[in-house]
Structure formats: C-alpha cells, structure tokens
Amino acid sequence: MCQLLGMNCNVPTDICFSFTGFQARGGGTDVHKDGWGIAFFEGKGVRVFLDPQPSATSAIAELVRHYPVRSLNVIAHIRKATQGAIGLENTHPFQRELWGRYWIFAHNGHLVDFFPEFNGEFMPVGQTDSERAFCWLLQSLRRRFGATLPEEAPLFAALHELTLEMTASGQCNYLLSWGESLIAHCSTRLACIERKAPFAPAHLKDQDVSVDFQEVTHPDDRVAVIATTPLTDNEDWRILTPGTLCLFRDGSLVREAATAAGPASPLTGNA
Amino acid sequence: MCQLLGMNCNVPTDICFSFTGFQARGGGTDVHKDGWGIAFFEGKGVRVFLDPQPSATSAIAELVRHYPVRSLNVIAHIRKATQGAIGLENTHPFQRELWGRYWIFAHNGHLVDFFPEFNGEFMPVGQTDSERAFCWLLQSLRRRFGATLPEEAPLFAALHELTLEMTASGQCNYLLSWGESLIAHCSTRLACIERKAPFAPAHLKDQDVSVDFQEVTHPDDRVAVIATTPLTDNEDWRILTPGTLCLFRDGSLVREAATAAGPASPLTGNA
Numbered sequence: 001m002c003q004l005l006g007m008n009c010n011v012p013t014d015i016c017f018s019f020t021g022f023q024a025r026g027g028g029t030d031v032h033k034d035g036w037g038i039a040f041f042e043g044k045g046v047r048v049f050l051d052p053q054p055s056a057t058s059a060i061a062e063l064v065r066h067y068p069v070r071s072l073n074v075i076a077h078i079r080k081a082t083q084g085a086i087g088l089e090n091t092h093p094f095q096r097e098l099w100g101r102y103w104i105f106a107h108n109g110h111l112v113d114f115f116p117e118f119n120g121e122f123m124p125v126g127q128t129d130s131e132r133a134f135c136w137l138l139q140s141l142r143r144r145f146g147a148t149l150p151e152e153a154p155l156f157a158a159l160h161e162l163t164l165e166m167t168a169s170g171q172c173n174y175l176l177s178w179g180e181s182l183i184a185h186c187s188t189r190l191a192c193i194e195r196k197a198p199f200a201p202a203h204l205k206d207q208d209v210s211v212d213f214q215e216v217t218h219p220d221d222r223v224a225v226i227a228t229t230p231l232t233d234n235e236d237w238r239i240l241t242p243g244t245l246c247l248f249r250d251g252s253l254v255r256e257a258a259t260a261a262g263p264a265s266p267l268t269g270n271a
Numbered sequence: 272m273c274q275l276l277g278m279n280c281n282v283p284t285d286i287c288f289s290f291t292g293f294q295a296r297g298g299g300t301d302v303h304k305d306g307w308g309i310a311f312f313e314g315k316g317v318r319v320f321l322d323p324q325p326s327a328t329s330a331i332a333e334l335v336r337h338y339p340v341r342s343l344n345v346i347a348h349i350r351k352a353t354q355g356a357i358g359l360e361n362t363h364p365f366q367r368e369l370w371g372r373y374w375i376f377a378h379n380g381h382l383v384d385f386f387p388e389f390n391g392e393f394m395p396v397g398q399t400d401s402e403r404a405f406c407w408l409l410q411s412l413r414r415r416f417g418a419t420l421p422e423e424a425p426l427f428a429a430l431h432e433l434t435l436e437m438t439a440s441g442q443c444n445y446l447l448s449w450g451e452s453l454i455a456h457c458s459t460r461l462a463c464i465e466r467k468a469p470f471a472p473a474h475l476k477d478q479d480v481s482v483d484f485q486e487v488t489h490p491d492d493r494v495a496v497i498a499t500t501p502l503t504d505n506e507d508w509r510i511l512t513p514g515t516l517c518l519f520r521d522g523s524l525v526r527e528a529a530t531a532a533g534p535a536s537p538l539t540g541n542a
Contacts, residue, residue: 043360090316
C-alpha cells in the first residue's frame with residue numbers, strides 16, 4: 001500500500017516537519033520505493049515536485065525537506081507500484097485544471113477492473129487505476145455542475161456519491177484538493193490530527209526528530225495533518241473509520257460522511 | 272521581455288550546461304526577476320519546477336542546475352512580469368492535458384486585448400495573456416481534431432494557422448511541446464543551434480563556464496537548443512527571422528513556416 005500525506009491550514013504553513021517523517025517511509029523505514037511526489041498550493045497556483053526515485057534517497061526530497069514552501073493545502077504520496085510501471089507518468093500526485101482551478105489527487109489502494117468511459121475532457125496519461133479514478137471524478141464533476149465551481153456543500157455531496165460509486169471497485173484511500181479545501185477519503189487506512197492552541201512538542205515516529213509547535217506557531221493557527229498512519233508517537237491522532245469521507249477547511253475537519261455501512265457517521269455538514 | 276529556453280534531442284540529454292547560462296539571466300546578468308520555471312518530459316510524464324523567486328538566487332534553480340534530469344524535450348522560462356502579478360499561478364511554463372498527453376507552453380511577448388472566448392475545456396488559472404493564449408491554442412486544437420492526437424503534418428499546419436491568428440494581437444514568441452516534438456515560434460526574437468557530430472567545446476556567454484561536448488556525447492547524438500538570444504559566444508547560432516514557426520524533432524529542425532510577410536521561408540515540411 002502506498003503512503004499518503006495531506007495538510008490543510010488556516011495560514012500558510014510549511015510541511016518540513018511532517019515531510020521529514022513521511023520521506024523516511026519511501027525506502028527508509030518502509031518499503032515504498034517506487035517514486036514519490038508532493039504538491040503545494042500557493043494562492044491559485046500549485047507546485048508539484050515529482051520523482052520516480054525513492055524519497056528516502058531523492059535529491060528533490062532533500063530540497064523539499066529543507067525548503068520551507070508555505071502553503072494552505074499540501075498533498076504528498078509515496079508509491080508502491082501495483083498498477084502501472086515505475087515511471088514519471090505514473091507518479092502521484094496527479095494534476096489537472098477544472099473551472100480555472102488546479103486540482104490535485106493522490107490515491108492509495110487498488111481499484112479492480114475500473115475502466116470508466118472517458119469523453120475526452122480528462123484523459124489519463126499513465127497506466128494507473130489512480131489516474132483513471134481522478135479523471136473520472138473530474139469528468140463527473142464537470143458533467144454535474146457545468147461551467148462553474150459549485151458551493152462547498154453540493155460539491156461535497158457530489159464527491160460523496162462519486163466516492164461511493166468508486167468504492168464498489170475496491171480500495172480507494174485518496175486526497176483531493178483544488179486549493180481551497182482538502183478532501184480525504186479513508187477506505188481502509190487513514191489518520192488525522194488537528195493541531196491548534198495550546199500547541200505542544202511533537203516527536204516523529206519514523207525519525208528521531210522533535211519540534212515544539214508552541215515556538216513556531218501563533219495562537220490562532222490551525223493545521224490539520226492527514227496521513228496513512230500517524231506520523232508522531234506522542235500526539236493523539238484520530239484513526240479514521242474505514243468508509244469515511246472528510247472535508248478539511250482552514251485547518252479543521254468541517255464535513256464528514258460515511259461511505260460504508262457500519263459505525264461511521266452519516267452525511268453531516270457541520271460547517 | 273521574458274527569456275525562453277528550449278531543448279529537443281534524439282536521446283535523453285541533460286540541460287545543465289545551457290541552464291547554467293540561462294539561470295544567470297534571471298536577476299543576475301539580466302533583469303528578469305519575476306519568477307522562472309522549467310519542464311522536463313520523461314516518457315509521457317512531465318516534471319515542472321516553478322518558482323516565483325528570481326532564478327539567479329533560487330534554491331530550486333540550484334537543484335535543477337546540478338541535478339541531471341535527462342529529457343528529450345525541455346521548456347524553460349524566466350519571467351519579467353508585464354500582464355498578471357508576480358505569483359505562482361502566473362509563472363511559466365504552463366501545463367495542461369490533451370489527448371492523454373501533457374502539453375507545456377511558455378511565452379514571451381505581449382498580446383494586446385487578447386481575450387478569446389473559452390468553452391470551459393481549458394480555462395486560465397492566472398491572469399496572463401500567455402496562459403490565455405495556451406488555453407485558446409489547446410481549445411482550438413481539440414475543436415479541430417476531436418478526440419485523437421493528429422499526425423505531425425496536420426498538427427503543424429493547424430498550429431501555423433492558429434499562430435498567424437494570434438500574432439494579429441501582438442508579439443508571441445513561444446515554445447510548445449507535448450513530449451514528442453518541440454514547436455518554437457519566433458515573433459520578434461529567438462535563436463537556435465543544432466549540435467551534432469563532430470562536437471566541439473562551447474563557452475557560455477552569461478557565465479565563464481565551458482563544456483567540451485565531444486567528451487560527453489555519442490557521435491549519433493543530436494541536440495537542438497532554442498533560446499531568446501544565443502547562450503554561447505563561440506558557436507554558430509541561427510538567429511531566426513521574425514515570423515518563423517519551427518518544429519524540432521529528434522534534435523533537428525524538420526518543419527518551418529512563415530508567420531509574417533517578408534524573408535522567412537514559406538510553409539515547408541522537410542521531414
């Protein structure tokens with residue numbers, strides 16, 4: 001299984017600390033050696049760093065770790081290839097434009113026989129089920145909403161429906177953002193934490209690195225971090241129930257919906 | 272005026288030498304301080320490094336200069352803002368997907384009152400005339416050719432017509448690639464060189480750096496480099512006639528067409 005990392009904040013924040021632990025999982029403390037990537041939204045723009053090399057030994061990952069890009073929404077991915085060869089065109093996260101916004105998507109899981117029909121508006125470049133899922137999501141959103149980015153509530157409801165449809169084909173833990181909010185879907189495994197005042201020290205699980213967030217934050221800061229498994233060993237991460245779709249905005253989980261029968265909460269919009 | 276740099280090769284080649292001279296023009300030997308970017312095609316995938324910082328002092332540019340990404344098609348740009356604020360969303364090169372290929376575009380010039388009608392398939396994210404031109408080009412290509420990437424000859428003919436239309440609005444030196452070939456349009460200023468055996472030493476204009484290409488190449492290698500002005504001071508660059516559209520494939524200029532009345536050659540396909 002691949003590794004996902006997302007961040008959503010209310011003020012532009014760098015992800016250097018979390019990325020330090022995450023990076024180690026790509027060929028260091030874990031086996032995900034088949035490339036990695038990270039996307040930073042800055043205003044309406046987005047920067048995507050992709051590398052088919054293992055993140056633990058990647059020169060580009062070293063740059064990202066030491067270069068504090070401040071962003072409201074970040075999506076990163078470390079790949080363990082299941083569908084599609086190792087190569088740049090199969091390296092997540094994927095990027096497209098819709099409604100004059102860049103959209104970024106990273107996926108972990110396995111969609112079986114997922115070959116939706118494409119009308120040509122969003123076509124996969126590589127061979128992964130993940131990129132097919134992304135193109136199908138965007139095609140479906142445009143079909144539903146036409147020419148304009150909808151409000152958050154109907155957009156979330158549409159993503160909920162589409163995710164339900166997609167999960168019928170298999171596992172799809174995913175992160176999605178268009179620069180404003182961040183969507184996280186836990187199909188099998190995903191954890192999150194919302195950091196806010198009072199801030200405390202945190203210690204990475206994958207490397208012996210600590211940071212005292214109180215020293216580097218303002219009391220109003222809010223930062224949500226989402227990862228396949230918790231990145232720190234001294235904080236209270238929430239392990240998401242399989243079958244949960246979340247929308248994070250301004251560093252807080254503001255919408256949540258169930259995508260599987262069971263103990264997950266029903267569709268709510270506590271915005 | 273911004274600075275353009277392109278490379279098209281018959282074997283994957285790194286652009287470290289040319290980029291070293293080019294990088295110096297972004298706030299060093301020249302005044303283009305408003306961001307820079309570079310795109311490398313690797314197979315069907317593409318890596319785009321963008322930075323709203325001046326390239327001469329950019330940590331990302333330092334990485335690119337020392338990290339030999341081997342590519343058949345590269346497009347780089349250093350910006351001097353004319354339309355659109357300094358910011359990531361206005362930083363070239365721009366990227367979109369069409370026909371399951373990534374397309375990369377960088378522009379230098381100024382299009383006056385160029386506000387084409389968009390049908391929503393390719394929408395600008397930022398505020399530049401350049402991104403509008405790119406979106407309009409892709410929209411027009413899809414309208415003309417439908418669902419599939421056409422052959423090179425009709426594609427070049429279509430780009431010739433569209434470029435003629437665009438030049439009616441002003442200056443548009445541009446570089447465009449979909450990973451196979453590289454299109455270069457000289458509206459006012461662009462130079463190119465085709466390096467092939469016998470290779471010789473080259474010395475940069477903007478920095479005191481030399482390379483002996485004979486030591487780092489194979490006799491069959493062919494590399495075309497396209498830049499706003501020649502990058503070396505001891506090689507025989509061709510200064511393109513204003514109003515020339517070129518297509519480079521496998522390191523050679525293989526198609527050429529005039530986009531202005533005057534001495535430029537008529538539409539030819541010497542492939």
